Amino acid sequence: MAKSVLICDDAAFMRMMIKDILTKNGYEIAGEAENGAKAVEKYAETKPDLVLMDITMPEMDGIQALKKIKESDAGASIIMCSAMGQQAMVIEAIQSGAKDFIVKPFQADRVLEAVKKVIG
Template identity: 80%
Template sequence: MGKNILIVDDAAFMRMMIKDILTKNGYNVVGEAENGIKAVEKYNEFKPDLVIMDITMPEMDGIEAVKTIKGNDGNAVIIMCSAMGQQAMVIESIQAGAKDFIVKPFQAERVIEAVSKVIG
């Protein structure tokens, strides 16, 4: 059975792109969320092996969501995604507990490399 992944991004087409890359590579996307609040709810509901989380989102950003999820489950595995030029936020998200980050626009090889590195 493939690993279960939750995708969090406020842009539906970004979620669709990541989902497509992951499913083609044998991963199972168990849920999607469009903001940090929903991400925390879905994480608690599905307990995925991995969360791929956007940094900049409405209602609750990715960094706050990482802190909340890691606070509830210290073993949570999270990869952040960000657009170019958000280095400070990437550093902050790693400090908050994220394991890796991928830069938009996504390159399939980089997504799979990051995912396989953190969850196999």
């Protein structure tokens, strides 16, 4: 069975780009969320193998969402996505349990490399 991924980003075109990269490589999209609060809800509903989470989002940022998901499921696999210049946030995300992070703009091979490393 294909591994499922939940995509969380406030930019619709970013979600579309990631979805495109993943589906072309045999991953299933468990769902999409446009903010951290929705990400936490969708995670509980879909229990995906992996979450790709943007750091900067409205309502609840990616780091708050990461912490909430980890509270409900300590084994959750989450990869953070961030634009350049968010080093402090990336460090906080890793300390909070993120498995890896990808810098925007995305390189398809970097996205796949991170995903394969975390969930195979």
